[in-house]
Amino acid sequence: MPSFYATFHLRKPVCSLVHELLSANHRKVVVIYDSLMKFVVQDLPLIPNIECYCFNSTSAFMSYSYYWELKGKPFHPGTENYEDIPTVGDSFPPEFWDFLKIQEQFDGKNHISGELYNSSRVIESLYLDLMAKEYDGMKQWAIGPFNPMEPQEKRKDSNKCHESLDWLDKQERDSVIFVSFGTTTSLCDEEIKVLAIGLEKSCQKFVWVLRDADKGDVFTSEVRKAQLPEGYEERIKERGIIVRDWAPQLEILAHSSTGGFMSHCGWNSCMESMSFGVPIAAWPMHSDQPRNSPLVTKYLKIGLIVRPWARRDEVVTSEIVENAVKTLMASSEGDEMRKRAADLSNAIKKSTDGGINRAEMDSFIAHISR
Known part of the structure; x- marks a missing residue:
């Protein structure tokens, strides 16, 4: 937990860095930040010509099921198999929840332009679409997997x-x-x-x-x-x-x-x-x-x-x-x-080699380059 809270010291340096980039005559600065860094980037959405995108290191299923639980587990086709999923509160210690509550103050559509996932629509299409509805149509891009699909180790030696x-x-x-x-x-x-x-x-x-x-x-x-x-x-x-x-x-x-x-x-x-x-x-x-x-x-x-x-x-x-x-x-x-x-x-x-995942990445690049 001390290492999590230490990130709060990054708020001013990150803000200063973004101002420096804008002063160098860049038309736009795009910031991609981890979902546990919302406190750090809280000032950035207020700066003109800044776009912020939240990267989620967890699954879209995890993100959606959290909101689903908060809303009383409403019925959605395809989710009925998960009535017995564990309560989120049982999975994290109280100290971490206190940290998350601080982060959540800076969550929501007024702070970000879209969300990114280390996932694939081949795996989580349903939950990515449901997350988009939770955010009133905010763009969700699944641009994973981030790991190499053909790892190679130098094995001659x-x-x-x-x-x-x-x-x-x-x-x-x-x-x-x-x-x-x-x-x-x-x-x-x-x-x-x-x-x-x-x-x-x-x-x-x-x-x-x-x-x-x-x-x-x-x-x-x-x-x-x-x-x-x-x-x-x-x-x-x-x-x-x-x-x-x-x-x-x-x-x-x-x-x-x-x-x-x-x-x-x-x-x-x-x-x-x-x-x-x-x-x-x-x-x-x-x-x-x-x-x-x-x-x-x-x-x-x-x-x-x-x-x-x-x-x-x-x-x-x-x-x-x-x-x-x-x-x-x-x-x-x-x-x-x-x-x-x-x-x-x-x-x-197949999805990473000219398929849907490649299309997701192309879509994201086109969106931030518009």
Whole structure:
């Protein structure tokens, strides 16, 4: 939270920068700002020849469902499957809500000229259209995915090739589940234990990124080394690899041996997984993740739930992990999810190569260049 509030100091410098750009005889200055920077840019819409566009790092489904909840969950065709989505207030700590309330004072059509999403109409057309209605027709552009669709790593030099990719090269197609919970989640010791046992009992191959969340205090020297059951790494070495530091997520998801992704369902991870056609075993932890998970599992049908959000206060059992991994990686149900995920990936790739996503970007550029 201190790092969020520190951004408030940017208000005057950003305003000064924009004035400098205008004084250099630019006809127009276009500002694209993150949705958590509304306080910082609050003065800019009042300046002539400035246009502001809000970039949303979360899904359009997350944005729309928030307004839908505030309005009492009115009926809209296509949204009836989400009557059981979690309440937004349960997903964020009170301190973050206090920060958001400050941001929301500077929200709305009088402050912005349009909104951008790291998404695709192939994925979220319904919710982008519903968001446009919420803003009385304000333009919504889905110009994602922002991640490369064909990630490449310099692999001729073995010193530059990550160990996980070398290991994946030796595995069969769609035989490995990638387990990673992003940079903002730390599992407790008990969760690590049951996840380890569940992966082992599933008898499926895996790459597990086992690391604590990034620290808010970059100067702290305290680093926890997560403890695994005694003898664990020796027992699973033939069919599993554990990475205790950074891992090349894009390259792992794009690898032909990767057939599943156990994820917290952060939106970047969802977009990357969908880009490469990898179905998701959803284990949401906080923030927008509890709402991204039903989008993936119930609407797109390219995944399954490991732990329902309603049971978030319970420690998942190793049997639940085992069954989720087996279902995703070694069942006809999992095969169907993989096929739908592959079809979605192909549609996303077509949309970025001269398709609807390219048209979205062209539309945005034409709009700001008018």
